[in-house]
Amino acid sequence: MIVAIDQNLCTGCRECAEVCPAYAIVGEQGKPQTIDTSRCVMCGQCVQKCKSYVSILTHGKDAYEKVKKERNIPDCVQEPLFAAHAVCNIDKVNAALADPEKLTMVQCAPAVRVAIAEEFGADLGTLAPGKLAAALRKIGFDRVYDTNFPADVTIMEEGTELIKRVTQGGVLPMFTSCCPAWVKFMENTYPEIKDHLSSCKSPQQMGGAIFKTYGAELEGTDGSKVFSVSVMPCTCKEFECERPEMKDSGYRDVDVVMTTRDLAWLIKSKNIDWDALAEEEFDQPLGLYTGAGTIFGVTGGVMEAAIRTGYELITGQPIPDVEVTAVRGTEGFRVSHLKVGDLTLKVGVVTGLKNVVPVIEAMKAGQLDLHFIEVMTCPEGCVSGGGQPKLLMDTDRAEAYAARRKATFDHDKELPYRKSHENPAIKKIYDEFLKEPNGPIAHHLLHTKYCIK
Numbered sequence: 001m002i003v004a005i006d007q008n009l010c011t012g013c014r015e016c017a018e019v020c021p022a023y024a025i026v027g028e029q030g031k032p033q034t035i036d037t038s039r040c041v042m043c044g045q046c047v048q049k050c051k052s053y054v055s056i057l058t059h060g061k062d063a064y065e066k067v068k069k070e071r072n073i074p075d076c077v078q079e080p081l082f083a084a085h086a087v088c089n090i091d092k093v094n095a096a097l098a099d100p101e102k103l104t105m106v107q108c109a110p111a112v113r114v115a116i117a118e119e120f121g122a123d124l125g126t127l128a129p130g131k132l133a134a135a136l137r138k139i140g141f142d143r144v145y146d147t148n149f150p151a152d153v154t155i156m157e158e159g160t161e162l163i164k165r166v167t168q169g170g171v172l173p174m175f176t177s178c179c180p181a182w183v184k185f186m187e188n189t190y191p192e193i194k195d196h197l198s199s200c201k202s203p204q205q206m207g208g209a210i211f212k213t214y215g216a217e218l219e220g221t222d223g224s225k226v227f228s229v230s231v232m233p234c235t236c237k238e239f240e241c242e243r244p245e246m247k248d249s250g251y252r253d254v255d256v257v258m259t260t261r262d263l264a265w266l267i268k269s270k271n272i273d274w275d276a277l278a279e280e281e282f283d284q285p286l287g288l289y290t291g292a293g294t295i296f297g298v299t300g301g302v303m304e305a306a307i308r309t310g311y312e313l314i315t316g317q318p319i320p321d322v323e324v325t326a327v328r329g330t331e332g333f334r335v336s337h338l339k340v341g342d343l344t345l346k347v348g349v350v351t352g353l354k355n356v357v358p359v360i361e362a363m364k365a366g367q368l369d370l371h372f373i374e375v376m377t378c379p380e381g382c383v384s385g386g387g388q389p390k391l392l393m394d395t396d397r398a399e400a401y402a403a404r405r406k407a408t409f410d411h412d413k414e415l416p417y418r419k420s421h422e423n424p425a426i427k428k429i430y431d432e433f434l435k436e437p438n439g440p441i442a443h444h445l446l447h448t449k450y451c452i453k
């Protein structure tokens with residue numbers, strides 16, 4: 001169970017069913033709802049929307065504590081707990097931290113740094129990478145790394161794959177594969193288009209595979225000693241990390257996932273004073289990232305990052321404007337034609353999983369002329385993910401998404417490197433370990449297949 005609805009708490013308002021992109025929530029109005037697990041893609045949008053809750057005030061201390069215990073939520077938590085909820089893995093993280101045999105390596109997704117401070121009373125969309133790194137170190141992780149680094153690796157791998165497909169006649173359009181809920185939806189509903197997906201693993205899984213191989217080598221140990229933890233804005237990332245094929249190094253790429261909300265609970269349970277934290281850096285080299293890596297957190301960001309690198313790899317010239325504003329925005333489906341040397345690159349960006357259905361149908365009917373399509377399940381990409389801080393009012397949610405998006409682009413602007421291929425740590429890992437994008441080592445560790453039953 002990654003996402004579930006507590007039958008004792010659900011009031012049957014069915015607001016969750018309105019936001020569920022997979023039509024997976026079933027039940028009569030006014031009666032407890034259930035999730036059809038054959039359809040659910042574990043995006044957690046129902047978790048964000050749910051308004052039925054248990055609190056000490058409404059149900060009494062015993063009832064509240066019982067729910068908390070059932071869900072493995074730390075004792076310090078006193079906030080209302082909602083009927084629609086996601087699995088909480090804090091106990092597994094604590095067990096690994098307490099194990100002297102384990103070298104714990106943690107990575108944080110780009111959308112976490114623009115949202116976690118909200119859990120400690122900061123303004124919506126406060127950018128806090130320095131406090132985030134400091135908090136993770138204080139919790140006790142041995143290495144504090146960043147998913148933005150494997151996001152840069154993803155661009156090297158996915159960009160190279162796209163260029164090969166375009167120039168050598170591969171299956172087009174190619175779809176991004178970094179959103180596991182979109183991948184699950186495709187596997188559930190449209191398995192016949194699986195060859196259109198990039199074979200790249202998501203940044204989270206690439207990060208985990210790198211920790212257990214190159215990361216272990218840097219420490220003079222082997223992958224069996226490394227415990228790989230992810231902090232994600234996404235409830236579906238736990239499902240992704242449990243996929244049986246995600247262990248090409250011989251070890252599971254990622255051992256456990258915490259959401260942004262879980263991390264806030266963990267920080268509180270360790271009595272860490274967020275406001276008093278002095279900013280720190282992520283560890284090197286697997287925590288060094290570019291602006292291209294950080295914009296993965298917003299809709300259109302993967303596409304923009306890919307174009308920043310793809311343009312320069314194809315033409316050998318600097319891209320005229322690093323900010324590819326043509327692919328930004330929040331509309332459900334956006335198409336752009338971009339001049340890349342002699343090629344007109346035709347790209348599309350889908351945000352909100354329901355919006356992908358007409359795109360796929362048009363593609364199947366031969367009415368879609370595009371090279372590359374980004375798909376993100378959540379309404380504005382990962383900044384609005386199911387594991388992000390929860391807001392009850394729709395207006396607050398819209399404000400938060402806009403503020404987190406702005407903070408993401410502000411962060412991109414302030415970083416010294418803004419293109420994945422210019423990241424010195426990317427050059428280093430390809431020189432020392434991966435050798436070449438889409439080469440044999442990269443293919444073995446960082447790529448995968450879909451629709452494996």
Ligand code: SF4
Pocket residue numbers: 003019020021022023024025035039040041042043044045046047
């Ligand atoms: S997790 Fe997503 S797909 Fe599953 S029931 Fe909730 S909203 Fe629907």
Ligand code: SF4
Pocket residue numbers: 043178179180181182233234235236237376377378381382383384385386
């Ligand atoms: S858009 Fe991001 S947060 Fe939402 S399901 Fe996809 S990967 Fe997860």
